Amino acid sequence: MLNYDIDVSDVDDDLVLSELAAEGDLLDDLVSAEDDWTRPTPAAGWTIAHQVAHLAAADANLLIAVRTPDQFGPVSKQAEAGGSRYADDVAADAAAQPRAALLEQWRSGRSEVVAALRAVPRDAGFPWFGSAVTPALMAPLRLMETWAHGQDVFDTVGVAHPATTRLRTVALLGVKGVGLSFAAAQLAPPTEQFRVELTGPDGQTWTWGARDAAQQVRGSALDFCLRVTHRRPLSRTELTATGQDAETWLKIARVFL
Template sequence: MLDYGLDLSAVEHELALPDLEAEGAELDALVSARTDWSTDTPAAGWTIAHQIAHLASADANALIAIRTPEAFAAVLKQTEAAGPRHADLDAAAGAAKPRAELLAQWRAGRTELAAALRGLPLDHAFPWFGSRLTPALMVPLRLMETWAHGQDIFDTLDVSRRPANRLRHVACLGVLGRELSFHAAGLPIPAAPFRVELTGPDGRLWAWGPEDAAQGIQGSALDFCLRVTHRRPLAETDLTAIGGDAQKWLEIARVFL
């Protein structure tokens, strides 16, 4: 989970609903063509069905938070009661449903969520896990999670996918997650600014931070996104660190707790 206290002024937060919808549609096309969702994915104990169930559940929770924020307290209480195993138990419950029912639930939920987000002002706040969110952050968060869990499924099925420029939203969250990464690792948060330069899927440079920063990261946007979502170990990426703090960041990078 992201530290939702991050400075949102750094987020390039145009309401990227078309990108979120495209991410869901791409994964839908992959899984709907498969009748067997029982194959294990890289996430321990999770099959393809578990991955889709998790996405469907998160979309449903987001709808509760937006439509009936007073009812979201019950979601938080249930999550706290289940403890660390909540995500596993929740995914297992969804995965036990017939494939057609789960697919229909996921489709309906993400369509309803997109419609709900589209109708909200960018700064409209609603409750979430550990803090409050706005559509400006919820959209890239849902895109990031859809992409990351989708990557598990693409890897499972040994299907390659061409990276799209909508990865920029995931990369932005990764950059914003620097302080979270150090905090989660129990390490002091570096005070000096960082420079991040990533090559997007179309060959363009995506950059954050001052050009003269002593600490920096360079490489492909795809590999950066795979790293911060824990879909690839650092050794399997082309990422390069400039400075000791930047190297440590790559080793502990994350966008969720």
């Protein structure tokens, strides 16, 4: 199984945890105003209830991993036994409960996650699916997943997902995840450095990598985040690539295992 190996040493932990709480609140406002949680979302077989249930279940698992790491083994074994159906089955089970109960479970869980991640040292490892992770990495990962599954719900109800500077954290995971993307596609890792230039929602340019790198990716931060979270195909973005490895990366880019 692949492991996360993403350098987040330059991440501002307090900022990302605040962003995680804010993104959760944004999605909460949307789903709270939506009466019909049975509406199908872009994820095949998943309704709005499935999306909320998935986030709530992930938060519950994370709290086990952080608070009682010795009890995470059964959770990991259940995931291994479930294989590719694990996420679907867990979401379906949780989505079957009353809407009010699921909403309250998600609300309390995500609040506890922020508090739990604040309470432990940023480099303290704890078990997760496939590898040990740290609060410094988990906070951006939870933000990314909340944003991505939230995008599915925004798409479902036909409301524009407000683009905020929180996209920078999602984009950072995408940029740092080049090696993960190539490994997941069973391709040799690129040997040249990448330059990524993205236009943030505030009009500022976010950059990573040397200006003269042979492999370059440019475009809007929103398009990049939609692509690396697999919420949009490359053809529905205006991202551009220079260099063969950069072109390949945009086709296979991902920020999850």
